[in-house]
Amino acid sequence: MSYDQARWSEDDQYEPLLSEKCTREVDVDAPLPDDLTRDSLELPAPSEPELARHYTRLSQMNYGVESGPFPLGSCTMKYNPKFTEDLAALPSASVHPDRHPGTVQGTLALMGRLSAYLAEIGGMDAVTLQPPAGAAGEYTGVLIARAYHEHNGEDRSEIVVPDSAHGTNFASAALAGFDVVELPSGEDGRVDPEALDAALSEDTAALMLTNPNTLGLFERDIEQIAEMVHEAGGLLYYDGANLNALLGRARPGDMGFDIMHYNVHKTFATPHGGGGPGAGPVGVVSDLEPFLPTPQVRETDDGSGQQGEPGSKYELHEPEHSIGKVHGFQGNWLVLVKAMAYIARLGDEGLTDASAKAVLNANYLAEGIDYEIPFGPFHHEFVASAGDQDAAAVAKRMLDYGVHPPTTKWPEIVDEALMTEPTEVENRRTLDQLAAAFDAVAAEDEETLDDAPQRTTARYIDQVTAAREPRLSWQALGEEGEE
């Protein structure tokens, strides 16, 4: 398989900036005193046909899940079902957050139902939908841990994070004011109970864990880990980034986790949008429910209907010891609509099958590639080693074969890591093509890799120079000649 990405270009650039095509400066004559207003405004002024062509060309110079395989490890780049977009676009979904709860019963009912679904899937007792992304979910969870310990009169200043964890875990803990204690991985790539024992103390507020971890390995000692953390007085936090491995097979709540976040843009197929928006709902065990962000949706006590059924009534309330707000309103509502529709479409059977096929696909793909995979048994993703090759260069070369490359150089526990997650949406034929792309690149020499990519819109982009001389706007481009 090969691929030639669209390449619109003019002279020394690709599609020109709108500002280079059709800028207009207008005088500002607003119904305000002159000293409060600007004099003029200069921005692009394309006609709608020009605008449509510009963005259509830009889209053609971009690669999405429907363009081809997207086995980006840790990112769960699933197909995003079309019908969920139509639901999020319903006029009845377009409501203001300050509406009286009695007039947005549909929105609250949907949130109530999604929360109930997520609680079931994670084995949790209560869920907040407010965090607008996975990292925001982590931050919310860490704030809950902080509030819980403070409520109990305990001063616990440390969060333990395995060295193989997502960078967000470290950053989220720090954002909440915690010191981060890094936990070295054991030789088998999992948590080493001895190292954990050394890391835990009376200062431990929580251990943040991804399971299966970023190598795709299930933490077999999870019950012992949970016991150790709880024994030390800490809480156990589940990073939901890899939940697509476990749907219907195991639940964080059953493993002893107290807090978890869900990445609905990974596990529940809402589109990644070129970087966002996502949503990072957080589930907790009942002891932590009073600490959830405000407001929470709940069914009213009048008992006029079964939960989630027509006739039931929902209201908003502030949990007793709420950590307050993690988003100005109630998070990324439109994303939540899509997630709810996806879960309803799949149901028990579909969710369980999604994970089964995600794990089968990862194993099947791994079987077909030449690169060594040092750690296993893995689940929905594996981390191969590019060995003597530079993993970043391997990735660039894979682009020429019409596939999006894996995540590279991480986790660092594997040399020249190629972190690969095909998800359940690929069929055998595509996986065979993907394996062929891996193997073709594995057999190529350094020069070929260094010259890659050839067939994408842009050739290799020098990121070092971009960082040394930052030009972050079209205004900055204009300054080039003046230096």
Add this chain to the structure above:
Amino acid sequence: MGGHNTGSPYAPHTPEETAAMLDAVGADREADLFDIPESVRFDGEFNIPARDERTVRREVRELLDRNDQLVEFLGRGHYDHYVPSAVDHLADRQEFLTSYTQYQPEIAQGFLQALFEYQSMLVELTGLDIANCSLYDAATALGETATLAARVRESSGSHVLVPEHLQAGKRGVLENYASGVDLTVDTYPMDDGAADIGALEDAMAEDVVLVYAESPTVRGVVEESLAEIGALADGHDALFCLGSDPVALSILKEPAAVGADVVIGDAATLGLPAAYGMGLGMFATRESFLRQVPGRLVGASEDASGRRAYTLTLQTREQHIRRERATSNICTNQAWVALRAAIHAAWLGPGGLVDLASDCVSRAETLAAELDEIAGIQAPVHDRHHFREFVASTDQPAAAIAADLREEGFAVHAVDDHLLQVCVTETTANATDDLVDTLEVVA
């Protein structure tokens, strides 16, 4: 659909294919691929029945139809402007919608360029040097600004000053972010809906690292003393953060010209209709804080063919590299909403933006004058210029009036015992006569 009939409709495996693949990996059944100890295996049910697409569509539609259809004269930080069809159709192209963060820039030039254009528009609107390519919303952008202020402070200061009138969610998020860097949030009083400069000056005696002001304020007041606030902040070595939005900034004096060090706000006033509070965190600042900026930045570079090309840049600020020393924990952002805002802004062009913003001033003024004619209502309460919205005082309890209005199909804010707040944009302008008629009866 396809050759299978059970399981996920988006997993394409036929039973034969599954069997062959299991054979290839040496497993008898899918369950054997899971390395999960027996004791933590889940054998139960979620009790979520699978439904076909048509059924889910009907269910969700029926659920959402339980939302009452009200004409929303609501604002206070979340605004409904008309979003042209071109935004939906172009932003929904799968190459944009389903793509990932641009860590492989060679294959993601389109989105990178769109984000670069978005950043550039914010640079023009704010007059500042740099803008990032999105945070979650205005509230988290304000929170991030507090942590930035803590990192760059030159004093031992530990206080953030915010206006007395502030959207509750923004205050709440700020409190959380500030607590992580041991900052305390205090308020300064308002005088007739705008900053009380004398009181602010007194409050500055504290060790303040950040002063926050808004224009328009949460009550829709155009703040007239921004330059004084900027000077006060500067005189005390504190940062000045201004909250606004791209529509308002189309006509208001450039924040850089009044001394703003950071501009935050909800940029989803362009690109998204009312979305139950989903937003787009705008963040622009001075070049001197470049390496302290939270979130992703797109920069221009060159590719191996010598052509200008775009890439994420200065990533050493970010969590995936710097971990607990990153400038923020943000990873997933609101890129697709930024794309929508950029398309919307270009669709309007500078002339359209200025007209839209001017209408925000005149519509609020006109509606306030009409409400003021009603016995039992005085509007606007604040003798100021307004943008989109204003508060009105009522002789009857505001909550009761708001409840009566709901019965008649209108939503307004009741912000205090005898204060209503009303917001009007082009999406509700056709209903203001009905609102006025109804208020004449219920107020």
